[in-house]
Amino acid sequence: MTAYKVKWQELSDVKQELAARDWFPGTSGNLAIKVDSNPLTFLVTASGKDKRKVTEEDFLLVDEEGKPAEQTSLKPSAETLLHVEIYKRTRAGCSLHVHTLDNNVISELYGDKGFITFQGQELIKAFGLWEENASITIPIIPNTAFIPQLADEFAQHISGDAGAVLIRNHGITVWGRDAFEAKKWLEAFEFLFSYTLKLASLRQLQGTN
Numbered sequence: 001m002t003a004y005k006v007k008w009q010e011l012s013d014v015k016q017e018l019a020a021r022d023w024f025p026g027t028s029g030n031l032a033i034k035v036d037s038n039p040l041t042f043l044v045t046a047s048g049k050d051k052r053k054v055t056e057e058d059f060l061l062v063d064e065e066g067k068p069a070e071q072t073s074l075k076p077s078a079e080t081l082l083h084v085e086i087y088k089r090t091r092a093g094c095s096l097h098v099h100t101l102d103n104n105v106i107s108e109l110y111g112d113k114g115f116i117t118f119q120g121q122e123l124i125k126a127f128g129l130w131e132e133n134a135s136i137t138i139p140i141i142p143n144t145a146f147i148p149q150l151a152d153e154f155a156q157h158i159s160g161d162a163g164a165v166l167i168r169n170h171g172i173t174v175w176g177r178d179a180f181e182a183k184k185w186l187e188a189f190e191f192l193f194s195y196t197l198k199l200a201s202l203r204q205l206q207g208t209n
Contacts, residue, residue: 003036008043010033011043011179012059013179015031015051017183018051018098019051023098023100024099025099028171029096029098029099030045030077030078030080030083031094031095031096031097032044032080032087033095033179039063041061041062041064042061042087043059043062044066045059046074046075046077047074047076048075057074060072060074060076064084065084066081066083066084079150079173081147081148081151082097082147082154083095085154086158086175090158092162092175092176093177094175094176094181095173096182096186098172098186099170099171100190103172103190103193104169105193105197107140107166107169108169113140115137115138115140116137116196117136117137118136118137118192119135119136120134123195124136124192126184126188127188138164138172140166140167140168141153141154141157141167143167150167162174162175162185163175174189
């Protein structure tokens with residue numbers, strides 16, 4: 001099996017797993033996986049597709065500018081330039097972008113602050129932080145419909161071969177050295193978002209009783 005087919009199947013497996021969690025409402029979200037580094041090519045989800053279905057048109061190969069690298073009628077996902085910035089600046093092998101209710105609410109609650117920090121949670125170990133009472137901070141950047149501008153802002157917060165950025169009222173983008181690491185980071189952050197919101201809600205209820 002060629003590297004292209006292996007990467008296609010790997011990304012398809014991730015898509016199916018995230019779709020089962022209903023993390024692609026209204027065809028939102030996009031996924032990417034690097035196929036080659038020199039020259040840079042990667043598979044990215046095709047725009048406007050129902051990601052709960054598995055088809056031969058789920059992904060297309062794009063180049064270092066996020067443009068189709070082969071003849072196709074498919075269009076790359078709108079946020080393909082975000083993936084381009086990740087692969088140009090890191091050794092990441094996979095990047096995932098999803099719009100969930102929890103990450104949108106968290107990004108709005110903490111958007112004015114520009115970041116949210118989590119500390120003392122067991123799931124922080126998923127980020128390779130094992131020390132007692134460890135913390136991790138995720139930046140929150142403003143949203144804009146003009147993707148090149150969004151990509152420029154996003155690029156300022158890319159550091160390391162694994163990481164994450166929240167876009168206010170838009171979604172989260174995570175990346176890792178491979179699909180496993182990227183998915184692990186995504187799952188861990190989504191857990192922390194959900195935990196934070198549920199805990200705040202319960203505390204508010206207790207305060208009103």
